[in-house]
Amino acid sequence: GNPGMGKTRIVVEAVSQADLPLREIHINCERYESATPFHAAGQMLRSVLELKDQDPDATGAALVERLAADAPGQLKWAPLIADVVNGHVPATPEVDSLAEDFRQSTLHSAATDVMAALINGSAALVIEDSHWADESSRLLFAHLAEHAASHPWAILALRSAGEGSPLVDEVMELEIGPLDQDAAVQLVTAVAGAATPLPFAEEIARRAGGNPFYIVELAAAAHSFDAEELPESIEAVTLARIDKLRQGDRRLLRYASVFGETFAINLLADALPDVAPNVDDPAMWARLDEFLDTSSIGKVRFRQMLVRDVAYAGLPFKRRAEVHLAIAEALERRGRRRPERFAEAMSLHFDRAEDWERSWTYSRIAGDRAVKKMAHAEAMRIYTRGLRASEHVNADPIEVARIREAVGDAAEHLGMTAEADTAYDQCLADDPEVVAQSRLLRKKAMLQVSTGDTELGRQLLDDALGRLEQAEDADAAEDKLETMIAIAGLHFREGDYTSTVDWCTRAAEVAGNDHPRELAHALYMRSAAYSHLPGMDGLEDGSKALAVFEELNDLVGQTNVLNNMGYDAYYRGAWDEAVDLWSRSIETGTQSGDIVRTASSIHNLGEIFLDQGHYADVEDRLNRALRIWQGAGFAIGVGIARANLARFFTRIGRLDVAGELLDTARDDFVDAGAEAYV
Structure with a gap:
């Protein structure tokens, strides 16, 4: 519903009249913080963990202490949780072993487990203005919503009409319309x-x-x-109310609007000492009570965003810029030892103050910080802000090119292929260096392949390789190998396994012992291709690739190779060997966070035990794989797991259950466009 329709009031009444006592966890999403990774989710976890608003070291120490007491099983993931609550904790072997692509899913699972351990009884998570949630928080909220049925939680996401979208597809939506x-x-x-x-x-x-x-x-x-x-409008009413304030109070309210919807009292005093000389005066806050909520210790919140917007609009542009600058410089003083702590806010306020030099500096710091947290949507917005600032300063062209490419990478992670392609094109136009050009062409090729245009993808890869073969730069070798392996992968995708073997062989010869990671990838892919060619055996290549991945401590590579070697052993009839290989794949996949491939190995074990008649070992494994694939949205995997569960129930005489599972599996395959499985 639109602002002012009574969404919050309805939620308050619903929570207060619930049949069971509910612990209310209130989360405020803010427009000014929509590019700050985990700003909204951090409120939620800090509330659940009962963490005070402290510096990162103190927050990290308190986090570890609380996890040790109430959720010891999640201590290994403390660095991931620390990213959300803005704390610093020492690295753990488990997090160090996580592959980058799986950090986000592991964080989501860990955060859910932490909340389950610390929330005693039922709870209501109330997400105010969810359309302003930063994307990292939104993804975590969506994960919680998808798993809410497993916990005594109600998740209530409030948003304005026409803004944003529901957290998940299956949701009870209540639209609050106008009074008749x-x-x-x-x-x-x-x-x-x-x-x-x-x-x-x-x-x-x-x-x-x-x-x-x-x-x-x-x-x-x-x-x-x-x-x-x-008055002609509600804005005019609000302006008239503000104008009735004392001059000093009115000035304070308008200047406070520059901070955003919420601000810390001590930051207000630090940034604007002349405007707020008496922040400890309760009488002043009492006079502003109709506009500002001071119920949270040390923090103030505008009761209505409309008030904040009208107050902000009442400031002349020059004065707004001066206040933004004062806020940014106050944050800069606080973060002189650790500028990354307030980099997101400084990036915004220096941008609004048109202090382009410092906006460029802190936007890069904040963007890099967002990437490390896998907060790609926020990174893209912050980097784009930095690029705008770079146009006004004498920025290093190499650094500008790095940020442009980072924008493309973030867009690619978000599935925004057109935006990623545009960013890479801009980099190609600006950077004449051969290795950089080939890398960008390879990234553009992978974008085209992901959208189904394999022919254009092949042309771009050929172009990239041609440029590298003419380069004399020693650094070109690694890029050349990655391009050759990408070409091999394209042939594998098209089912041309002979060409895959040829390109992998070329790549392996170029890699030699100087480029072990690329050598291992080439051997792994050649092993997989051999498995599809009659009379060929990929076991030797698989074993060699596994040995190299083990030396590199590349858990994702090990998981992939072990899973494929398990298939080879299975089809050779070496079932005991397949069980061993898939069990090892589960172990490395769990460590790396690759839950989808781990589910494949778990499922394979269930299937092989089913074939062997070891029924006691079947149902749990197939159900575990099913749950993981459901959570990951892997529709074909869901159908396969259900089909094998149907086989299991047929074997034990539960034909009614088997029939229902087969019907559902058939629907899964049809919905996924995989009728060949039906």
Whole structure:
């Protein structure tokens, strides 16, 4: 519903009237913080963990202490949780072993487990203005919503009409519309008095559009029953209320609006000592109580975003810029030892102050920090802000090119292929260096392949390789290998296994012992291709690739090779060997965070035990794989797991259950466009 429709009031009533006592966890999403990774989710976890607002070291220490006491199984993931609550903790072997692509899913699972361990009883997670949630928080909230049925939690996401989207597809959505004419007139009468003439009440209802908050504000602002004296808009009403304040209070309110929806009192005093000389004066806050909520210790929140927006609009542009600069410099003083701590906020405020040099500096720091947290949407927004600043300063062209490419990488992670392609094109136009050009062409090729244009992808890879073969730069060898392996992968994708073997062989010869990682990838892919060619055996290449991946401590590589070697052993009839290989794949996959491939090995073990008649070892494994694939949205895997569960229940005589599972599996395959499995 739109602002002022009563969303928060309805939630308050619902929580208070619940059949069971609910612990309410309140989360405020803010427009100014929508590019700050985990700003919203951090509030949630800090509340659950009962962490105070402290410096990162103290927060990290408190986090570790709380996990050790109440969720010891999650201590290994403390560095991931620390990213959310803005704390610093020492690295752990488990997090160091995680592959980058699996950090996010592991964090989501760990955060869910932490909440399950620390929330005693039922809880209501109330997410205010969820359309302003930063993307990292939104993804975590979505994960919680997908798993809410397994916990006594109600997740209530409030958003304005037409803004954002539900956290998950299957959701109970309540749209709060405007009051009808009769109800609106009754509300006007309740506020303005029973003597209110009907035409006057109807005019207020019309101007307010049935919005309860607007009706109350317009009715309260009426000094007579003359419709011509009514303010033209709710913004005019709000401005009139602000203008009634004392001059000093009015100035404070307007300057405070520059901080955003929420601000810390001590930061207000530090940034604007002349405007807020008496922040400890309760009388001052009492005079501003109709506009500001001071119920949180040390923090102040605008009661209505409308008030904040009207107050901000009342400041001249030059004055706004001066206040943004004062806030940014106060944050800079606080972060002189660790500038990354406030980099996101400094990036924003220096940008609004048009201090381009420092906006460029802190946008790069904040963007890099977001990438490390796998917060790609936030990184893209912050980097783009930095690039805007770079146009006004004498920025290093190499650094500008790095940031442009980082924007493309972030867009690629988000599935925004057009935006990624545009960013890479800009880099190609700006950077004449051969290795950089080939790397960008390879990235563009992978974008095209992901959208189904394999022919253009092949052309771009050929172009990249051609440029590298003409380069004399010693650094070109690694890029050349990666391009050759990408070409091999494209042939594998198309089912041309002979060409895959040829390209992998070329890559392995170029790699030799100088490039072990690329050698291992080439051997692994050649092993997989051999498995599809008659009379060929990929076991030797698989064993060699595994040995290299083990030396490199590349857990993802080990998981892939072990999984494929398990298939080879299975089809050779060496079932005991397959069980051993898949068991090892589960171990390395779990350590790396590759839960989808781990589920494949778990499923394979269940299937092989089913074939062997070891029924006691089947159902749990197939169900575990099913749950993981459901959570990952891997529809074909879900169908395969259900089909094998149907085989299991057939074997033990539960034909009714088997029939239902087969029907559901058939629907899974059809929905996934995989009718060949039916």
